[in-house]
Amino acid sequence: MKFKNKKNLMEKTIYISFFILFNLLLSACSVTRVENLTIMTPSPQAKPIETSSESKEPTPIQTNTTIPPTNIPTEVNIPLPNYQLSVRYNYSDQTALIDEIINYTNPSNKGLPDIKLAVEPLRYTDSFQINNVKINQSEFTKFELGKNLINLPLENTLLPGEAIQLEISYSLKMPSIANPQPDQKPGIFGYTVLQTNFVDWYPFIPPLTEDGSWQIHDGWFFGEYLVYDLSNFSVKINLENTPQNSIIAASAVPSSINQNEYIYEHKAARNFVWSYSPSFIVKTDNVNGIEVSSYYFSFHQKAGEQALIETTKAISLYEDLFGPYPHKNLAIVEADFLDGMEYDGLYFLSKGFYNLYDGTPQGYLTMIAVHETAHQWWYTKVANDQALEPWLDEALCTYSEYIFYETQYPEFADWWWEYRVNYYQPSGKIDLPIYDYPGFIPYRDATYLQGAKFLHQLRSQMGNEQFFTFLKTYAAMYDGKISSTVLFWKLVERITSEDQTALMDEYFQGSY
Known part of the structure; x- marks a missing residue:
């Protein structure tokens, strides 16, 4: 060699x-x-x-x-879970007030005595605070908090094909993303001086196994452990006390922007994530009708542009070999932390890869960019x-x-x-x-x-x-x-x- x-x-x-x-x-990425x-x-x-x-x-x-x-x-035509999320994000104190509505239909052939919600922010001390819970528009106070979940014991079993509506009002205190440690997974949820990342930030209903149990797993020191059903998302984000020219990178392109209010629709997706920054530069290209955007910091312009080029190449290739890309957009987000991570319609690419970029494809910038792009098939499309x-x-x-x-x-x-x-x-x-x-x-x-x-x-x-x-x-x-x-x-x-x-x-x- x-x-x-x-x-x-x-x-x-x-x-x-x-x-x-x-x-x-x-x-x-x-x-x-x-x-x-x-x-x-x-x-x-x-x-x-x-x-x-x-x-x-x-x-x-x-x-x-x-x-x-x-x-x-042939499967029974059960509607996808539907999430409506209204967010007021205050940049100055890194808090968010959130009203969430979930419409869910029991897709299994078994009655459900309870609903379990996966809640990743519960893993962070003093990050998640419930203000109010309603079930079918009635106040509900019997919820049970776990280390990474909320259990909602139902008064009446949710029968197969029966629908339920959950309303949850809560607040988030975004944690500071800590420096990486050799014995634990790097943090992604939280903020640095350059960006704030809302990943796995809302309570969601996990899939059911064939025996009717919820697919919620304990966290671990490495690897991923969350499992996502396909769902529909309607998200409204209001920014408060933010610097001028701030940018949101998200799983979907906003359907409307009105001053500091951003509205998104993300259909048939595994999750909805977003990253806010006063420092992003964004460049966009289009491949096969798919809008691909690279969000990067000013000191990494060449690497940010190259990530965009390689990702568009990968989308075209993978569509040919694996089938259609599942959405009409993809966001590549430079991560102000030392990790790379895939999400539906968005992936993070560590600043370490941008630092190491030497102007050639012989390195981790290209490798991990196309790796994370492939996750849009192997994770998003096929979970x-x-x-x-x-x-x-x-x-x-x-x-x-x-x-x-x-x-x-x-x-x-x-x-x-x-x-x-x-x-x-x-x-x-x-x-x-x-x-x-x-x-x-x-x-x-x-x-x-x-x-x-x-x-x-x-x-x-x-x-x-x-x-x-x-x-x-x-x-x-x-x-x-x-x-x-x-x-x-x-x-x-x-x-x-x-x-x-x-x-x-x-x-x-x-x-x-």
């Missing part, structure tokens, strides 16, 4: 190795407008992970193969239980990085394997819950890196046509749903007759 500057690469590798360990990397952007969509050709130094020329991919018919049972089966989105997004390099920068495809995967000599089974890995490094090595190796070998066994047919079919079958390892393997077995037992034994602890 040859590198242009081996000494600089080694220095960067050592720095980033420490950066990953210390900051829990990947617990996971007027200038001339980009015009007439040419997107390559050649075929990635699977090859052994042990790579050579020769550049590989991409070959066209067949993406028009017939998708096998699905056998998903999974991130606590119990984290590999389902993280492995697919990591391997999507490789597909991006293989098609857009084929001369760096071998470099990607060496720099991103082989350097760490990963090991471990990929299908464990986050709680079963002894630390962040084993979790990363198995879920992300071993996961990418598994998908590469699966592709080699299936062949390009079947593999990419599988990915597009998988995205179509479970669009708007929550997938699982069992469903993943069932589809593999439908599309290929190849025996996958040895591959499953190598990478998976369970049998599927």
